[in-house]
Amino acid sequence: MSGAxxxxxxxxxxxxxxxxxxxxxxxxxxxxxxxxxxxxxEEIIPPLFDYADVFAGEALSSxxxxxxxxxxxxxxxxxxxxxxxxxxxxxxxxxxxxxxxxYYSGExxxxxxxxxxxQSELFQMGLEHLGGESRAxxxxxxxxxxxxxxxxxxxxxxLALGHVGVFTGxxxxxxxxxxxxxxxxxxxxxxxxxxxxxxxxxxxxxxGARGALERLTxxxxxxxVLDEATQALAGCPxxxxxxxxxxxxAEAVRAAGLGSRLAVDLGEVRGLDYYTGLVFRAFVPGxxxxxxxxxRYDTLLARFGRPLPAVGFMLGLDRVxxxxxxxxxxxxxxxxxAEVVTGTDLGAALGVARAKRAAGTRVRFGxxxxx
Amino acid sequence: MSLTxxxxxxxxxxxxRELFRRAGLPFPDGKSRRLVVSEGDLRFLFVKDMDVxxxxxxxxxxxxxxxxxxxxxxxxxxxxPLDLGFGHCRLQVARPAGSxxxxxxxxxxxxxxxxxxxxxxxxxxxxxxxxxxKLAGSVEIAPGLGLADCIVDVVETGRTLKENGLEVIETVAxxxxxxxVNRASFHARREEVARLVDTxxxxxx
Numbered sequence: 001m002s003g004a005x006x007x008x009x010x011x012x013x014x015x016x017x018x019x020x021x022x023x024x025x026x027x028x029x030x031x032x033x034x035x036x037x038x039x040x041x042e043e044i045i046p047p048l049f050d051y052a053d054v055f056a057g058e059a060l061s062s063x064x065x066x067x068x069x070x071x072x073x074x075x076x077x078x079x080x081x082x083x084x085x086x087x088x089x090x091x092x093x094x095x096x097x098x099x100x101x102x103y104y105s106g107e108x109x110x111x112x113x114x115x116x117x118x119q120s121e122l123f124q125m126g127l128e129h130l131g132g133e134s135r136a137x138x139x140x141x142x143x144x145x146x147x148x149x150x151x152x153x154x155x156x157x158x159l160a161l162g163h164v165g166v167f168t169g170x171x172x173x174x175x176x177x178x179x180x181x182x183x184x185x186x187x188x189x190x191x192x193x194x195x196x197x198x199x200x201x202x203x204x205x206x207x208g209a210r211g212a213l214e215r216l217t218x219x220x221x222x223x224x225v226l227d228e229a230t231q232a233l234a235g236c237p238x239x240x241x242x243x244x245x246x247x248x249x250a251e252a253v254r255a256a257g258l259g260s261r262l263a264v265d266l267g268e269v270r271g272l273d274y275y276t277g278l279v280f281r282a283f284v285p286g287x288x289x290x291x292x293x294x295x296r297y298d299t300l301l302a303r304f305g306r307p308l309p310a311v312g313f314m315l316g317l318d319r320v321x322x323x324x325x326x327x328x329x330x331x332x333x334x335x336x337x338a339e340v341v342t343g344t345d346l347g348a349a350l351g352v353a354r355a356k357r358a359a360g361t362r363v364r365f366g367x368x369x370x371x
Numbered sequence: 372m373s374l375t376x377x378x379x380x381x382x383x384x385x386x387x388r389e390l391f392r393r394a395g396l397p398f399p400d401g402k403s404r405r406l407v408v409s410e411g412d413l414r415f416l417f418v419k420d421m422d423v424x425x426x427x428x429x430x431x432x433x434x435x436x437x438x439x440x441x442x443x444x445x446x447x448x449x450x451x452p453l454d455l456g457f458g459h460c461r462l463q464v465a466r467p468a469g470s471x472x473x474x475x476x477x478x479x480x481x482x483x484x485x486x487x488x489x490x491x492x493x494x495x496x497x498x499x500x501x502x503x504x505k506l507a508g509s510v511e512i513a514p515g516l517g518l519a520d521c522i523v524d525v526v527e528t529g530r531t532l533k534e535n536g537l538e539v540i541e542t543v544a545x546x547x548x549x550x551x552v553n554r555a556s557f558h559a560r561r562e563e564v565a566r567l568v569d570t571x572x573x574x575x576x
Contacts, residue, residue: 160558192451192549217452221561263558283555288430289448290555 012113013120021321025123028320029105031151032125036103039144041127044102046084052076055083056303057273063110077109082300082312085128090306098131098308119318126294126314130301134309135245138278138296139252141313145292146258149282152320154291155327157284159261160220162268163246164275164295166229167216169238170209181272184213191217191267208235219266223250226264242277249278274300278311287323292316342366373412374556374563377427377435379420383548386457387436394574396567424449424551433556433564440525440546444486450552452568456575458548462489464541465532466521467514474499474521474541481520483513490523493543511535 010016017025033043052066052074060083066076078084081104089100105125112120127144129137142159149157167188176184180199187195193214200210212233219229226247233239243266250262268279277296284291294313301308341356341363343349353363378387384401391398397411406417416432423437424447435449440462442451464482466472474480479500484490487505494501504519511531513519523543526532532539550571557564 156559158558158561190449190451191552192454194454195451220557221565263561265558281554283559285555285559286430288428288553288555 015119015121015318024324025317025321028152028317028324029125032148032315033103033105035144035148035151036125036127039101039140039147041101041103044085044088044104045106046078046081046088046104049075049077050084050087054087055079057083059271059273060110063112065109065111079110080108081106081124081126081314082128082297086130086301086310087304089128089130089308090301090304094306099137100130100308101127102130103127118316123317124314125317126292126312128310128312130310131308134277134296134298134311135248135252137309137311138249139256141294141311142249142253142262142280143256143258145280145282145294145313145315146253146261148315149284149291152324153327154284154320154323157261157282157291158263159280159282160263160265160268161246161250161278161280162265163242163277164269164272164279165242165245165277166233166239166266167213167269168272169240169242170213170216170233170236171205172238174203174205174209176203185269185272188213188216188267188269191220193217206236212236212239216267216269220264223254223259223262223264225266226250229264229266246278271295280313282315284323286326287319289319291319291323336362338362338364340364340366373409373414374434374560374567375414375416375432377416377418377423377432379423379437380417381420383420383436383438383458386455386548390455390457390571390574394570396570421445427551427553430553430555432553433560434550434552434567436548437551438525438546439549440486440489440544442549442551443544443546444489446488447551448554450554450557451549452552453550453572453575455548455550455571458546460525460527460546462486462523462543462546463526463539464493464521464523464543465511465514465526465537465539468533468536468538470514472520477520481518482523483510483519483521484523485510486523486525489543493523493541511537 052064055061055064055076060079064076064079066074069075085102085104093100103126107121107123109121112118129141145159184196184199187199196214196217200213215232219225226243229243230240233243253262270279274297275295276298279295281290281293292315296311298309301310339356339361341349341353353365356363388398397413399408399410399415408415416426418426420441423435424442424445426432427435427449428447438458440460474494479502480494481502482490483504483506485506485508487503491501491503504513506513510522510524512535513522515536526539550568552564
């Protein structure tokens, strides 16, 4: 590939935004961040790169852009914010009493081919609620997520709630791990009941657990699914208590007036090495993939030496922008055309422009002409 | 707004039409060459079989019907709530009949396939080095012409293999037609999707 070619070409996975597109993204960011501020979350601007170890974890490490620092240490461009915020909460904010409410907004990079509204460079806006009582924190985060989607005008959005404890509870003591666990998890996640049955062949399970795992593929729908789940999982105390936790959170959010926005999906079993309780994804009609999501991760902070339970939520700005462009919301052009200021005396013209600026007018300085 | 269903005009079409008839659902009569057809309260898209999961993953179609073989190859993140019980076939490894080729004995397995990803994973997964020759069709002639040592392909009756002088040595996966559903549609258009899944599920033999 010639040098000249590279000067024109954009590497796959990154984007550039111009004019109205850029303006739309800023508006989205302002809307969301003002909601985060409104719930008394505090902004953190973490570093762009950190030691690669900070981002350990199977799912991320294979997608991390890492490089060797001048001193020989392995560094990585941030593939997510949560690890960085956890590190900061356990380090610099170690004396701050819990609960700690933090938010972030910015780019992360992941080595992933562009697919389904995702590039290698992603813009994430999210928050983390560290410490505090779990049920209240979960309900708070779901409520904020709903307010963000309402504030953005995402019509018909749904928050689909699950709890990884249902799946892990049913598998307790089975000894299933590695590729077989991943194969099973993937079939549950695909809601393929027969596939789950096949993946469970030749695995020792507590009585009733096999049928219950197959049932997870159909325990999805409205909040009434929780009643069905309570009955279906009664034989497994660990799974039943996960459903009870989820129900308590869902009930609170419903009582706050968001019942029509909630769905239940007990086949939601992503990120088992990371999430420990509630998991959720936000869906909006007209976009085939989630606009955001989150969940509870009670073990991450212990890695950084401050064991605090935690729950977080993240919206993908790229996907929100795609959604709003598709839903055809109001155009995001700038409000008023600029007033042209010009004159033969450069200094005097600049003075006029300054005076107009001081009065808040949008000005286009007309002197100088371009090439 | 009606639900959109992605279908292929390939080998699953007949089974799909029969299933929709049994379920009492509308289905296009197939006389038209249009690729987007509204019928009753459903909208149908006719696309290449390998593209069905992509249309569904992106939410351009709310659901679709695709073989498990295609789903394995494309690797899309879609829901697969129903095994529709038709279109049974196997993804298998075949070599020239009577040859002594064995994947485990080869320094590099040279395999020709339309299913490049499935073929690669099958051999890489057991620690073998693999070179995939990706073809769009007529895969059966590749070993005889020296393009590859073996093939990975869909086998229904085995007749095509036999006529081209090949024999099956391994099975990679079993396949049948699946109903696939977009993740967002499943929740954001819950009632309509649930009704369709339910209607099709009750019409299964």
